[in-house]
Amino acid sequence: MSEISQKTQRPHVHRDPPGPRVLYISSTYSRDEKDNQNPWMMDTIRHLRDKGYDIEVLAPSYRGLRSHTVGGVQVHRFRYWFSKWETLTHDQGAPNKIRGSALIKLLFFPYLFFGSLAAMRLARRNRYDFIHCHWPFPHGLMGFAACRAAHNRPRLILHFHGACLLLAAKFKPIAPLLRFCLNRAQGVVSNSTFTAGLVNALQPTRQTIIGFGSPLQGAPMPMPHNDVKIILTVGRIVERKGIVFLIRALPKILSVLPAKLVIVGSGDPPVEAALRAVTMELGLEKSVVFAGKIPEAELIAQYRGCDVFCLPAIVDSQGETEGLGVVLLEALNYARPVVASRVGGIPDIIRDGETGLLCPQKDPEALADTLLTMLRDPERAEKLGRQGCAMVGREFSWEHVVAKWETFYAGARLPGPG
Numbered sequence: 001m002s003e004i005s006q007k008t009q010r011p012h013v014h015r016d017p018p019g020p021r022v023l024y025i026s027s028t029y030s031r032d033e034k035d036n037q038n039p040w041m042m043d044t045i046r047h048l049r050d051k052g053y054d055i056e057v058l059a060p061s062y063r064g065l066r067s068h069t070v071g072g073v074q075v076h077r078f079r080y081w082f083s084k085w086e087t088l089t090h091d092q093g094a095p096n097k098i099r100g101s102a103l104i105k106l107l108f109f110p111y112l113f114f115g116s117l118a119a120m121r122l123a124r125r126n127r128y129d130f131i132h133c134h135w136p137f138p139h140g141l142m143g144f145a146a147c148r149a150a151h152n153r154p155r156l157i158l159h160f161h162g163a164c165l166l167l168a169a170k171f172k173p174i175a176p177l178l179r180f181c182l183n184r185a186q187g188v189v190s191n192s193t194f195t196a197g198l199v200n201a202l203q204p205t206r207q208t209i210i211g212f213g214s215p216l217q218g219a220p221m222p223m224p225h226n227d228v229k230i231i232l233t234v235g236r237i238v239e240r241k242g243i244v245f246l247i248r249a250l251p252k253i254l255s256v257l258p259a260k261l262v263i264v265g266s267g268d269p270p271v272e273a274a275l276r277a278v279t280m281e282l283g284l285e286k287s288v289v290f291a292g293k294i295p296e297a298e299l300i301a302q303y304r305g306c307d308v309f310c311l312p313a314i315v316d317s318q319g320e321t322e323g324l325g326v327v328l329l330e331a332l333n334y335a336r337p338v339v340a341s342r343v344g345g346i347p348d349i350i351r352d353g354e355t356g357l358l359c360p361q362k363d364p365e366a367l368a369d370t371l372l373t374m375l376r377d378p379e380r381a382e383k384l385g386r387q388g389c390a391m392v393g394r395e396f397s398w399e400h401v402v403a404k405w406e407t408f409y410a411g412a413r414l415p416g417p418g
Contacts, residue, residue, distance in 0.1 A: 019051065019052030019053045019054055020053055020054070020129040020130060020409055021053075021054040021055075021056075021126070021127065021128045021129050021130075022048075022053060022054070022055045022056070022128060022129065022130045022131075022132050022409075023055075023056050023057075023058060023119075023122060023123070023126070023128045023130070023131050023132065023146070023154075024041070024045070024055060024056070024057045024058065024132050024134065025057075025058045025059075025115075025119060025131065025132070025133045025134065025139040025142050025143055025146075026038070026041065026057060026058070026059050026134040026135070026139065027059070027060065027089045027134070027135055027139065028059060028060075028089050028090050029041070029042075029057050029059040029070070029075055030042060030070050030071075031062060031065060031070075031090070032070060033070060033071055035070075036293070037090060037091075039215035039326075040212035040213070040215055040326050041134070042070075042071060042073075043212070043213060043215055043398065044212060044401070044402075044405070045057075045073055046071065047213075047398050047401070047402045048402060048405060049072075049073075051402060051406065053409075055073065056073065056074045056075075056076065056122075056126075056128075057073060057074070057075045057076065058075075058076045058078065058115070058118060058119055058122060058142075059075060059076070059077060059078075059089075060077065060078055060080060060086070060088065060089050060111060060115065061077040061078060061079045061080065061083075061086050062077075062086055062087065062089065062090045063083050063084070063086050063087065064079070064083030064086060065077050065086075076118065076122060078114050078115050078117075078118035079114060080107065080110045080111045080113075080114040080115065081107055081110055081111075085107065088107045088108070088111055091266075091267065108138070111138070112138045112141060112142070115138070115139070115142045116141065116142045116145040116146075118142075119131070119142040119143065119145055119146035119149075120145050120146055120148075120149035121149075122146065123146035123147065123149050123150035123154065124149050124150060124151060127150075127151070127152045127154075128146075128150070128152075128154045129154055129155065130154055130155050130156075130157050130187075130409065130412065131143040131146045131147055131150075131154050131155070131156050131157065132157040132159060133156070133157060133158055133159060133181075134159045134161065135159075135160075135161060135163060135164050136158040136159070136160060136164060136178060136181050136182075137164035137167065137168065137174050137177060137178055137181075138177075140156075140158050140177075140178070140181030140185070141177065141180075141181065143156050143157075143158075143181075144156060144180075144181060144184055147184075155186035155187060155412050156181075156184060156185045156186055156187075157185065157186065157187040157188075157189065157412065158181055158182065158185045158187070158188050158189070159189045159190075159191075160188070160189065160190045160191065160195050160196075160198070160199055160323075161191050161195065161323045161324075162191065162192070162194065162195040162198065162320075162321070162322075162323030162324075162344065162345065163320055163323065164178065165178070165195065165198040165199065165202060166198070166318070166319045166320050166321070167318075167319075167320075168202065169319055170318060170319050175202060178202060178203075179202065179203050182199075182202075182203050182205055183203075186412050187208070187408060187409075187411075187412035188205050188206065188207040188208070189207060189208050189209070189210050189408065190207055190208075190209050190210075191209070191210070191211055191212070191323050191324045191345065192209065192211065192323055192324045192344070192345025192348045193209060193345065193347075193348055194323065194344050194345040194347075194348070195209075195323050195324075195345060196209050208404070208408050210401065210404045210405060210408065211324055211348065211395075211396055211401065212324070212326065212329075212396070212401055213329065213396050213397055213398040213400075213401050214326070214329040214330050214332075214333040214392065214396070215326065215330065216296065216299070216300060216303075216330045216333060216334075217333070218300065218333065218334065220333075220334055220335035220385075220386070220389045221303070221304050221334045221335060221336075223307070223378065223381070223382050223385070224304070224305055224306070224307060226305070226307055227258065228258045228259060228260055229257060229258065229259040229260070229307045229308070229375050230259070230260055230262060230305055230306040230307050230308075231246070231250075231253075231259060231260070231261045231262070231306065231307070231308055231309075231310055231371060232261075232262050232264070232302055232303065232305075232306035232308070232309050232310070232331075232336075233246060233261070233262070233263055233264070233309070233310050233311060233312070234264040234265055234299070234302070234309075234327045234330070234331075235264075235265050235311070235327050236265055236266070236267035236268075237263070237265050237266060237267035237268060237271050237272045237275065238267045238268045238271055238316075239268070239271055239314070239316040239317060239318075239320075240313060240314060240315070240316040240320045240321050240322065241311070241312070241313055241314075242311075242312035242313050242314035242341060242361060242362065243263060243275055243312065244274065244275055244278055245312050245314070245361075245362055245363070245364050245367055246261065246310055246312040246364075246367065247261065247275060247278050247279055247282065247284065247288060248278065248282070248364035249312075249364040249365070249367040249368035249371065250282070250284055250287060250288070250368075251282060251284070252364070252365065252368035252369075252372075253368050253371055253372060253375070254287060256372055256376075257372075257375060257376070259287065259375070260287055260288075260289065261284075261287060261288045261289065262289045262291055262302060262306070263275070263288065263289065263290050263291060264291045264292070264293075264294055264299060264302055265291075265292070265293060266292055266293045272290070275290075276290065300334075303330065303331060303334045303336055304334065306336060307337075307374075307375060307378075307381070308336070308337050308338070308339060308371060308374045308375060308381065309327075309328075309331035309336045309337070309338045309339070310338070310339045310340065310367075310371060311325055311327060311328060311338070311339075311340040311341065311346065312339075312340070312341055312361070312367055313325070313340065313341045313343050313344060313346060313361065314341060314343060314361045314362050315343055315344075315361065321343045321344035322343065322344035322345055322346055323344060323345050324344075324345040324346075324348060324349070325340070325344070325345060325346050325349060325350075328340060328346065328349045328350060328356075329349065329392055329396055331388075332349070332355065332356075332385070332388035332389050332391070332392045333389065333392055334389070335382075335385040335386050335388070335389040336385050337356065337357075337374050337381035337382065337384045337385040337388075338350055338355070338356035338357070338384070338385075338388060339356065339357050339358075339359065339367070339370050339371050339374055340356060340357075340358060340359075341358065341359060341360070341361040341367075342358040342359065342360060342361065343361050346358070349388075349391075349392075349396070350388075351391075353384075354384075354387060354388075354391075355384065355387055355388035355391050356384055356388055357370050357373060357374060357384070358370075
């Protein structure tokens with residue numbers, strides 16, 4: 001080799017190959033950095049990006065919202081109707097909105113059509129390795145269309161959270177569409193053993209159970225010393241949260257000790273109006289606080305100040321319930337004692353007598369008795385909170401969750417649908 005060529009030759013620089021490229025398809029995604037839509041999804045993406053994954057999101061518009069970036073993540077928004085009516089998703093969730101409006105039901109068809117077109121365009125333009133569909137009805141159909149349109153052969157991933165499976169049990173035409181998607185997927189994920197059971201009841205399927213970590217981080221907190229005991233519940237105010245039963249349990253608790261119920265969250269206006277009516281009916285205006293949607297720092301302060309956290313979830317009138325219960329992870333992350341209903345995916349986190357206490361759903365008497373068990377025995381309550389915190393650290397830490405995702409994606413290597 002000549003002297004000139006030796007001087008001009010560039011030294012070899014080792015570069016790691018780019019990580020897997022993934023397109024999430026979801027019904028909701030945060031509209032800005034302060035919007036608290038599915039925070040666990042944002043956290044999952046953030047942790048996977050730290051591992052080298054390149055993740056983009058396809059989600060519907062909300063009142064004309066255009067494509068944008070949120071927290072450094074490219075969010076592709078597809079339009080599906082006039083701006084005024086683009087409210088099928090976000091805030092309450094589509095199943096809750098569909099119940100009372102024929103017009104909202106009709107929006108499903110342009111939603112599926114324009115969502116599929118957008119997914120196909122993205123898949124043809126970008127070489128994704130995985131098309132990852134949250135809530136596979138209807139997003140699995142969008143994902144299948146994207147995989148067929150792609151120049152490469154991306155793998156179709158279906159990610160079940162419970163809601164669409166419960167909907168399929170009520171609306172029979174949905175079931176064959178879900179089976180169609182299952183038969184064409186290269187990977188299936190459920191968020192809990194409960195959801196996995198629903199998938200297998202629909203069609204026996206090889207699947208992986210992967211939960212998520214707590215959206216709120218921080219060290220365990222010491223228990224407060226409140227003269228008036230604070231019962232805290234957090235989440236969307238929708239029927240399946242069962243908050244009405246918690247309000248109805250309060251008079252029995254107040255007959256034994258002084259207490260206050262703090263309800264954090266917003267959601268379905270008719271449900272909140274009904275909760276306020278029950279509060280007035282029972283004369284509990286001074287004992288129930290509707291805190292609404294609050295900033296993260298204030299939410300952490302609410303966890304710090306509560307004596308017990310309660311998630312009185314139910315199977316609601318549409319057959320929906322909790323797929324897992326992210327607020328339980330938040331509460332246990334801070335070592336708060338938890339009382340919850342024995343429904344849905346909740347027992348994956350709250351193991352009765354070990355990481356909290358479980359009680360029957362829709363039973364105010366049993367709920368009051370279980371809460372009183374916690375409130376009258378602070379040493380046991382503190383112990384359960386500590387044990388729950390340790391379990392979350394072992395099984396639901398983000399390190400643990402991300403490791404499961406890496407193993408899952410590495411194993412989903414079959415060719416995409418042809």
